[in-house]
Amino acid sequence: MLTTIARASTRRPLTVICLWLIFLLLGFGLGTGVFGRLSDSVPEIPGTESERAAEYLDGTDPVGESVTAVVGGTDVSAPRVRAQVEAAVADLRDLVDIAAVPDPYTTRGLVSEDGRALIVPVTLEGGLDDDAEERALDAASTRVHGIDAPEVHVSGGPLLGQQLGERAQEDVARAEMVSLPVVLVLLFLVFGGLRAAGLPLLVAVSGVAGAFLALFGFSQVTDISVHAIQVTTMLGLGLAVDYALLMVVRFREERRTTGDVVEAVHRTVDRAGRTVLFSGLTVAVCLTGLLVFPSTFLRSMGLAVAAVVVVDMLAALTLLPALLARFGGRIAPARTRPAVEEGRVFARLARFAARRPVAVTVTSVLALLVLALPVAGLRISIGDARQLPSSTEARRLHDTVEAHFPPGTGVSPVTVVLRPGTAPGTAERIRALAPDAGSRGLPGGATVLELRPGGSADGRAATDLVERVRDVRGDEPVEVTGVAARLVDFRAMLGDRAPWAAVTVLVGILVLLFAFTGSVLIPLRTVLTTLLSLGAALGAVVWVFQDGHLAGVLGAEGLGALSLTAPPLIIAIAFGLAMDYELFILARMRETWLRTGDAQDAVVTGLRRSGRVVSCAALLLAVVFGAFMTGGFSPILQIGLGLTLAVLIDATLVRMLLVPATMALLGSRAWWAPRPLRRAHDRFGLREEAPSAASDDHELTPQH
Structure with a gap:
């Protein structure tokens, strides 16, 4: 199959390049339309109690969603300011599709005690379609911003989703501007030439276009989270560079042994292309674990990111060969070096680990376990405006309210829907759970209770209140919704489905790794070492963003x-990336094992010939992920730091020390498989040529 792909790409390279150019235009043209379709409704899970109650309210409640305006930074009772605010309130009430706007000066609690800020809640009518809602929000926001005061902010509700979408677009543009020049410089240093360095970037741009187009396609049938843009773009950019780096390195090596550019491309796709194919499939399989969860967000992320991985893989196997066939003759072949000079540092590390396998294994495992300790205290929340950079309007509104109003002001209530037929005593018992519970009737005889929790909308007090309401109601037709209820349901969903997701991913990974290596023990060893590096990275994220250590350095706070x-995406993506590097190394180890049958030589030579590519790829990925941490949006900071650390830990401590140490402990048993499985692998698994001894003696860079 790979040979057919290579020949098709090199037979008509200009046609292939033009087809990818059309794909790029679609991605950066049509695909960018996804920025206007992003949603911040991450915790919604179809079929859960909180979602059923929310849908019932959407269909029966004449009152729709609301946004919040804050005016501050001055004496809000001054005649000039009061006149402007009252005029704005009157105008807002006259707008189409606005249900209610209370007078802040006559409504208790809307003017701060110090007189330096006031709140204007704006409630929309229920049952609005998206276009009508957007028009009403734009009109209300424009009118409020017309108030002449030092601080005027409008956010919350559906307006928050729009603001987050705009911020996501800005962050992606900034990250690309930061990362692409740095990646180009690093690739230039790796290859020593601008032409060879530029090819991976062309593939990377294709990966970004694929991210936009995939997300736009999925947005037509499901909600796409504001988090999806940064995550899919960073992964698409990073993996494209990885795969292209691997292919261009191999092409330069093949150019050293043949003067025919097209033949060098065919050999590159035939050999390194296998690693790219299995790597892409492995990363995609790791992301299929997200499809097990009923969460629309997790499923859409799994599909979108897997689609981006496939686009990167196809670009590396089709676009890059076409580019190499057309322009590869201008790329200098790899310089010849004696084998004793190539990869000396990595060979020494492998020998060190192989000579002391028990000590290196125990030390490495203990170090990773210590880093992973904070995971034991992991907590998750939906979060509030503190996750946003201080420059965003939603964050400024939050900070103004927090500075001038009592704690809990503006916190979303726990909403309890009492359907017709609920016993009166049940309603009284629920009201007794929270002071100042609000109540209103709905058409059809239902009642809505709004319970104000202490602390944040999704804090422990709020989630405990949800649990108490659900305990008190018994068998009555009562449902709980709101931010805290959605968080409780999301946690329950993770607990129920996580084991199934883990089984799905592990079975897929074990099958692919067996097909790649022909071994039973290597896949098991790979999974265990990868889980250790993943735990260490996630532990560091908990230590920084949950506990607050060094968070300020990243422009965030605990x-x-x-x-x-963050946790499900870090786990799924980092696991896939770790498999990526594992395959890079195992490909070289297996080549040597097939040629020599010497297990220790396979470990040393495999790391010697793959260490440089793995290190460069990890560095490039870290640059890409790090660039996406410049935006200041806490969830993306968490994901970016987690993936950066996972890549660096995995490419250094795990792959350079723990892998050779554990492979040395296994010895020749590492490549063992029962006879029936061995026959199955011989028939269906990956088979490649074992390189000749001569080709091993003169290498510049690792081959795959």
Whole structure:
């Protein structure tokens, strides 16, 4: 199959390049339309109690969503300011699709005690379609911003989703501007030439276009989270560079042994292309674990990111060969070096670990376990405006309210829907759970209770209140919704489905790794070492963003919990990336094992010939992920730091020390498989040529 792909790409390279150019235009043209379709409704899970109650309210409640305006920075009771605010309130009430706007001066609690700020809640009518809602929000926001005061902020509700979408677009543009020049410089240093360095960037740009187009496609059938843009773009950019780096390195090596550019491309795709194919499939399989969860957000992220990985893989196997066939003759072949000089540092590390396998294994495992300790206290939350940079309007509104109003002001209530037929005593018992419980009737005889929790909208007090309401109601037709209820349901969903997701991913990974290596023990060893590096990275994220250590260095703060989006995405993506590097190394180890049958030589030579590519790829990925941490949005900071650390820990401590040490402990048993499985692998698994001894003696860079 790979040979057919290579020949098709090199037979008509200009046609292939033009097809990818059309794809790029679609991605950066049509695909960028996804920025206007992003949603911040991450915790919604179809079929859960909180979602059923929310849908019932959407269909029966004449009152829709609301946004919040804050005026501050001055004496809000001054005649000039009061006149402007009252005029704005009157105008807002006259707007189409606005249900209610209370007078802040006559409504208790809307003017701060110090007189330096006031709140204007704006409630929309229920049952609005998206276009009508957007028009009403734009009109209300424009009118409020017309008030002449030092601080005028409008956010919350559906307006928050719009603001987050705009921020996501700005962050992606900034990250690309930061990362692409740095990546180009690093690639230039790796290859020593601008032409060879530029090819991976062309593939990377294709990966970004694929991210936009995939997200736009999925947005037509499901909600796409504001987090998806940064995550899919960073992964698409990083993996594209990784795969292209691997292919261009191999092409330069093949150019050294053949003067025919097209033949060098065919050999590159035939050999390194296998690693790219298995790597792409492995990363995609790791992300299929997200499809097990009923969460729309997690499923859409799994599909979108897997689609981006496939686009990167296809670009590396089709676009890059076409580019190499057309322009590869201008790329200098790899310089010849004696084998004793190539990869000396990595060979020494491998020999060190192989000579002391028990000591290196125990020390490395203990170090990773210590780093992973904070995971034991992991907590997740939906979060509030503190997750946003201080420059965003939603964050400024939050800070103004927090500075001038009592704690809990503006916190979303726990909403309890009492359907018709609920016993009167049940309603009284629920009201007794929280002071100042609000109550209103709905058409059809239902009642809504709004319970104000202490602390934040999704804090422990709020989630405990949800649990108490659900305990008190018994078998009555009562449902709980709101931010805290959605968090409780999300946690329950993770607990129920996580084991199934883990089984799905592990089975897929074990099958692919067996197909790649022909071994039973290597896949098991790979999974265990990868889990250790993953735990260490996640532990560091908890230590920084949940506990607050060094968070200020990253422009964030300790929030007492991680964003509920971060742990599942870090686990799924980092696991896939770790498999990526494992395959890079195993490909070289297996080549040597097939040629020599010497287990220790396979470990040393495999790391010697793959260490440089793995290190460069990890550095490039870290640059890409690090660039996405410049935006200041806490969930993306958490994901970016987690993936950066996972890549660096895995490419250094795990792959350079723990892998050779554990492979040395296994010895020749590492490549063992029962006879029936061995026959199955011989028939269906990956088979490649074992390189000749001569080709091993003159290498510049690792081959795959």
